[in-house]
Amino acid sequence: EDKVVQSPLSLVVHEGDTVTLNCSYEVTNFRSLLWYKQEKKAPTFLFMLTSSGIEKKSGRLSSILDKKELFSILNITATQTGDSAIYLCAVDLRGAQKLVFGQGTRLTINP
């Protein structure tokens, strides 16, 4: 069965800290890995990763994929209270038209 596991499930840090969120996967037919940020509404797209070792960066957020070890990390530096959200990792399966999501990491940034 295709599986995506995120850790930690919950994380509370102070503003300014750096955080690393983890996502590991076991799937039959990997196509790409995606990160989404979910506040109160729709998951909003952050990154899509298809190749190992190439870092994607957007402001204070960055992500990298390791296809040999089957995991990805999402880094957020100099965190702000607006980064508080649930971060979802998903794997897009080749040959199927669906995403398999992890259970999410609830990140709370305290001022």
Added chain:
Amino acid sequence: NAGVMQNPRHLVRRRGQEARLRCSPMKGHSHVYWYRQLPEEGLKFMVYLQKENIIDESGMPKERFSAEFPKEGPSILRIQQVVRGDSAAYFCASSPPRGANNSPLHFGNGTRLTVT
């Protein structure tokens, strides 16, 4: 260019009633996906549709749930005889034909269904 539009945003139904959730895809998108999110969980795939065709309904419960995407109008997710366990957020996403263009899915704001 409006994004994926879902309505209603919130829906309250009593046990045994029917729930109808609507999704209008982004302009130019002919593929629609429905996902369900139970409290404190990630999103779970339910069904993938193209216009007038169900392509993959492997995530849809066998009973009480149905989905359609007619030639004209929005996609509809229909839940008959709702039970408390159906309470969840239902998200819709749309895309152009996937093919070689591996574009990410973009989601609507969801419908939060509460069954009392």
